[in-house]
Amino acid sequence: MFYRKEATLFAFIGVISLAILVYGYQSSANLGAITVHVPYANTAVFWNNEEVRLTTATDQEVVVGRVAPGEQSVLVYKEGYYPWEKTLYMREGEKADIFPFLVRENPGQHEVDPAIFANVIPPNGKKVSASGAIAVDNANGKIYAIRLTDDKSTLFCGYEHETETCYETVVVLDIQQTINNVDFYPDRDDVILFSTKDGLYAIEIDGRGTRNFQPIYEGSTDGFLVDKRTSSIYVKNGQSSFQVLP
Structure with a gap:
C-alpha cells in the first residue's frame, strides 16, 4: 500500500511538472x-x-x-x-x-553666405529618399509619405483586427497652414523636415502611437535646403541664411 501511494505521488508530481513545463513554453512563445x-x-x-x-x-x-x-x-x-x-x-x-531620432534642445547655428540658396528656395514639391523607397510631398497644409516599393515596412503597414493592411500613402501631418517646403532629415528615410513661416521642424513617419515632432529652428523662415553630400541643413530667413546643427 505504501509503495502504491508513493508511486501515485510521484506520478502526480510528474504530471504537475510536465504541465508547468508546457505552460512555461507556451507562455514564452507568446512573448x-x-x-x-x-x-x-x-x-x-x-x-x-x-x-x-x-x-x-x-x-x-x-x-x-x-x-x-x-x-x-x-x-x-x-x-x-x-x-x-x-x-x-x-x-x-x-x-x-x-528608430528614435534625437534633436538638441538648443541646436547650434551659424550664419552662412546666402548665395548657398542661389537666391532661390528649393521648389516645394515631391522629394525622394536616398534609398528610393519613400517619397514625401505636401499640399494644402498636409504632408504625405508615399511608398515606392513593395516592402512591408511598419511605416506603411500595420495590423487591423489581426489582418495586415498596407497603404500606398500616409498622411503624416495636417496643420492647415502654408508649408514652405519639405525634405528628408539627413541620413534618414523615416523622418521628414518641413518649414512654415514660424520655423523648421522634424516629424517621423512612423505612426505607431504618437508621432514624435521636434523643432529644429524656431523663427521666421522662408524655407530650407538639405545638402545631401555633407548632411547639412540650411535655413533662409529674409536676407540671412544659417546652417543649423540639430
Missing part, C-alpha cells in the same frame, strides 16, 4: 521583443518607465526581451536633447523595431 536602434552613446532607454540600458556607442541596438502582448511604452533620453517616446501595441510573439 515578443522590441529592438531600439539608438543613434548616440550615453543615451538612456526606458521600458514601461524602467531604465533598461545606457548606451555606450553610437548606432547601438538595445533589445528589450520577454515583452508581453498589449501596450508597451519606450522612452529614449539623452541629456541636452528632446526626449523621444513611442507607445506600441504588441501582438503575441511580435518582434518590433523602432
Whole structure:
C-alpha cells in the first residue's frame, strides 16, 4: 500500500511538472521583443518607465526581451536633447523595431553666405529618399509619405483586427497652414523636415502611437535646403541664411 501511494505521488508530481513545463513554453512563445536602434552613446532607454540600458556607442541596438502582448511604452533620453517616446501595441510573439531620432534642445547655428540658396528656395514639391523607397510631398497644409516599393515596412503597414493592411500613402501631418517646403532629415528615410513661416521642424513617419515632432529652428523662415553630400541643413530667413546643427 505504501509503495502504491508513493508511486501515485510521484506520478502526480510528474504530471504537475510536465504541465508547468508546457505552460512555461507556451507562455514564452507568446512573448515578443522590441529592438531600439539608438543613434548616440550615453543615451538612456526606458521600458514601461524602467531604465533598461545606457548606451555606450553610437548606432547601438538595445533589445528589450520577454515583452508581453498589449501596450508597451519606450522612452529614449539623452541629456541636452528632446526626449523621444513611442507607445506600441504588441501582438503575441511580435518582434518590433523602432528608430528614435534625437534633436538638441538648443541646436547650434551659424550664419552662412546666402548665395548657398542661389537666391532661390528649393521648389516645394515631391522629394525622394536616398534609398528610393519613400517619397514625401505636401499640399494644402498636409504632408504625405508615399511608398515606392513593395516592402512591408511598419511605416506603411500595420495590423487591423489581426489582418495586415498596407497603404500606398500616409498622411503624416495636417496643420492647415502654408508649408514652405519639405525634405528628408539627413541620413534618414523615416523622418521628414518641413518649414512654415514660424520655423523648421522634424516629424517621423512612423505612426505607431504618437508621432514624435521636434523643432529644429524656431523663427521666421522662408524655407530650407538639405545638402545631401555633407548632411547639412540650411535655413533662409529674409536676407540671412544659417546652417543649423540639430
